[in-house]
Amino acid sequence: MCGIAGLIHRGKSSNVGSELQGMLQALKHRGEDSTGYALYGDTDGKNFIMRFKVGENVGEGSSSVMEDVSVYDERKKIVDETLAEMGAKVVKEERTLPYSLRYEIDYETKDLLDFSQRIESIPGVEILSMGKSLEVIKDLGNAKMVCDRYSLDKVIGTHAIGHARMATESGVDIKSAHPFWGYPFSDVSVVHNGQLTNYWNNRRVLENKGMRFMSECDSELIAVYIAEKMRHGATLEEGMKESLTGLDGVFTYFVATKDSLGMAKDTMAAKPLVLYESDDLVAMGSEEIAIRSVLPQEIDTYDPFDGEVKVWQI
Amino acid sequence: MANLKTVSKKSKAQSMGMHTEVLTGRTQQKFFNPDEAENFYYFGTYDVDFNKRTELDVKDMTAPEANKEIDNLMSQGYGTIVIKNPQGKHSLGVGILNKLNLIFEGSLGYFGMGSCDGPIVRINGRVGWSCAENLMAGKVVIEKNAGSCFGAAIRGGDLICKGSVGARTGIDMKGGTIIIGGDAGAFTGFMMQRGRIIILGDVGINLGDSMYDGTIFVGGEIGSYGSDAVDSELTPSDQDWLKRKLKVAEIGENFDVSKMKKIVAGKKLWNYDNLEPTEKKGAI
Numbered sequence: 021m022c023g024i025a026g027l028i029h030r031g032k033s034s035n036v037g038s039e040l041q042g043m044l045q046a047l048k049h050r051g052e053d054s055t056g057y058a059l060y061g062d063t064d065g066k067n068f069i070m071r072f073k074v075g076e077n078v079g080e081g082s083s084s085v086m087e088d089v090s091v092y093d094e095r096k097k098i099v100d101e102t103l104a105e106m107g108a109k110v111v112k113e114e115r116t117l118p119y120s121l122r123y124e125i126d127y128e129t130k131d132l133l134d135f136s137q138r139i140e141s142i143p144g145v146e147i148l149s150m151g152k153s154l155e156v157i158k159d160l161g162n163a164k165m166v167c168d169r170y171s172l173d174k175v176i177g178t179h180a181i182g183h184a185r186m187a188t189e190s191g192v193d194i195k196s197a198h199p200f201w202g203y204p205f206s207d208v209s210v211v212h213n214g215q216l217t218n219y220w221n222n223r224r225v226l227e228n229k230g231m232r233f234m235s236e237c238d239s240e241l242i243a244v245y246i247a248e249k250m251r252h253g254a255t256l257e258e259g260m261k262e263s264l265t266g267l268d269g270v271f272t273y274f275v276a277t278k279d280s281l282g283m284a285k286d287t288m289a290a291k292p293l294v295l296y297e298s299d300d301l302v303a304m305g306s307e308e309i310a311i312r313s314v315l316p317q318e319i320d321t322y323d324p325f326d327g328e329v330k331v332w333q334i
Numbered sequence: 335m336a337n338l339k340t341v342s343k344k345s346k347a348q349s350m351g352m353h354t355e356v357l358t359g360r361t362q363q364k365f366f367n368p369d370e371a372e373n374f375y376y377f378g379t380y381d382v383d384f385n386k387r388t389e390l391d392v393k394d395m396t397a398p399e400a401n402k403e404i405d406n407l408m409s410q411g412y413g414t415i416v417i418k419n420p421q422g423k424h425s426l427g428v429g430i431l432n433k434l435n436l437i438f439e440g441s442l443g444y445f446g447m448g449s450c451d452g453p454i455v456r457i458n459g460r461v462g463w464s465c466a467e468n469l470m471a472g473k474v475v476i477e478k479n480a481g482s483c484f485g486a487a488i489r490g491g492d493l494i495c496k497g498s499v500g501a502r503t504g505i506d507m508k509g510g511t512i513i514i515g516g517d518a519g520a521f522t523g524f525m526m527q528r529g530r531i532i533i534l535g536d537v538g539i540n541l542g543d544s545m546y547d548g549t550i551f552v553g554g555e556i557g558s559y560g561s562d563a564v565d566s567e568l569t570p571s572d573q574d575w576l577k578r579k580l581k582v583a584e585i586g587e588n589f590d591v592s593k594m595k596k597i598v599a600g601k602k603l604w605n606y607d608n609l610e611p612t613e614k615k616g617a618i
Contacts, residue, residue: 287539289482289501289520292463308422308443308462316421318440321460322479323500326520326538 023047037175051186
């Protein structure tokens, strides 16, 4: 059991960091092994923002192997050198935690595949997100712990999706935590609640097409699956609709791009989702109490039906 | 019995005598005996006065605290309780085995009004998954929408949603009536064993999948039939019952019930009379 939440403000920005924290904290009983945020902040859109990690959180409950912290510095140094070789200029650098970094990069490219492959060829390095608006922040612990650790409560933006995870089919670590970046697409992220039963078959097919998987978490498949569809010209909504038959299992998932937010529910409607929709705000979550954290007043909500796909623009 | 290979699908169930909802197999149904009336009571139930009314604000309460306070108010004789600010909390109003007029001024989360026997409940909002699961008797009215597994395994009472409901409504229900004013999702009536479901709007795929018995009435479009769910003839007595029920339920009073579809179990999946392998050996 995991919990997912998302919201999109239409025509305005808001404190999405704080809002999503409240929604995910309301769902913490659905799992607090790890929590992740995909925040679409207000930026000037000139530079790429790269969130990446050079190691794992090896704190209490982690299934990761303890490493000497000195390797983090070595990995960071190689990342810096690789970026310089590719002509990517680091405009701003933040190191929130020894293993977690945020770079603003001045880099001209349309296809991030080569860029990502070179960075992630460095052992122990994983790009959590890449985009001009998107920032994926994920770590062990519940929503408030992660929010406090990364100071997310001040992030202003238009939309966000997040995930409270109870680890069932893969480890308690950051690499298996949601959201997943829609590699190699700029500003695409995914969160998922459910289980996919044709994960390995789909993974083999997608890997043969050059797509990459960083974890053995079945949810990562959704991000890669949709990214691969979009790579071949499908719109977000088309890719999501294809996933209803291409992915087997039970699922409710959200996908976000730079300017849109979508949801899809499997054909058996086996996983919960409650949705609130108005002219200026869409909020949704695994349980109504998530929505209540941002809209405490009496509101009209509903459950989307089986096989339903919806996409909203900012 | 008519030759089932030659009759139309619509009349097939009727030909097999399946529209009566009378279980002819093994039944555990027991009938009330007035001579044993003194044996019919629940431990911890209270004499309440419906005219004695109070309000309870549960905004800062957990669900167990709120439920305990409802019980406490009933013990003081309050027969009408208005719950303020439920705010989507889970498991509110569960396990009430009492006559009670209960009103929620807002929405409930999961498992609201679960395992109840007797209360009359009005929820002026929405409910989450598994509302009124295992309801034995009483009436629960939801003014807005409901989540999936609405009325799962209910055995009696009336469960009414004026809006739309999610998937698996009435799953495994064993009695009672579920009435939906709007649409219903996939697998409605999945494995139902008795009782009736009325849906005024459209219904999703696999309607009545693997139903053992019971009846489903649909006013709108049906996504698809589930395994062993078949059409049956809508009789004049069905229509009278539907009109009465919709009127009492304060929903669809003017709905044209004559155009509703009636779905029952084909009972091809029934294996009640099949002996277990060991029993077969003994019989041989």
